[in-house]
Amino acid sequence: SQQGEEDPQALSIQEGENATMNCSYKTSINNLQWYRQNSGRGLVHLILIRSNEREKHSGRLRVTLDTSKKSSSLLITASRAADTASYFCATVVRGSQGNLIFGKGTKLSVKP
C-alpha cells in the first residue's frame, strides 16, 4: 500500500520558474527521500531528509519536512527543460527494514 501522496499530480511551468511539489504520508518515519524518474525507468536519488531535520538543500533543490503535519515539499528553483521528469517522495517507516514506500509521483514538465 502507498504511504505518500504527491500533489499536484502534474505540473507544467516555463524554464526559469520555480517548481514546488508536495508530499503527504501517514505513519511515523525514519526518513523521507525524493527521487526523480525519466521515461519510466531507473530512479535517481535526489535528497534524503531525516525525521529530526526540517530543511535540506542540494544545489537548486530545497526540501522541507514537517513531521507534525506528516508532509514534505520539494522546491526546484530556476527550473530547466532538463528537469522534466516524474518526481516521487518515498518514506522509510520507523521500525521497518528500510524498504521505501512511494507516493504516486508528480509529473513535471518544464517548457523551454
Added chain:
Amino acid sequence: GAGVSQSPSNKVTEKGKDVELRCDPISGHTALYWYRQSLGQGLEFLIYFQGNSAPDKSGLPSDRFSAERTGGSVSTLTIQRTQQEDSAVYLCASSLDAPGDTQYFGPGTRLTVL
C-alpha cells in the same frame, strides 16, 4: 561496478511461462531491494535482502514470486506461471548497510506478459 545493473532490460513472455530477472548491486552494498512499477499500482516494494537472507518478503504478491541472493551479491527474482497482471517494470536497488540508507536503483527490467 559503477552502479546497479539489471538484465534483461526488456522481456516479453507468454502467459504461463516462468521468467528470471537478474540484479547486480553496487559492490559492497549489503542491502538489496526489489520493487515493481505498474500503471495501476505505482511503485511497490517486493522483497528485501540483507546479505543472503530475506528478512522481509512481505511485498511479494503471490507464491508465484520468489527471489534469492547468492554470495551477498547477485539476486534473481523468479516469477512462475506468469500472468498478464505481472506486466510491469521490475526495479532493483541496493544500499550500503543500514535500513534507511540511500538506495541506488538499477535501470529496471520491463516485463510484458502476452
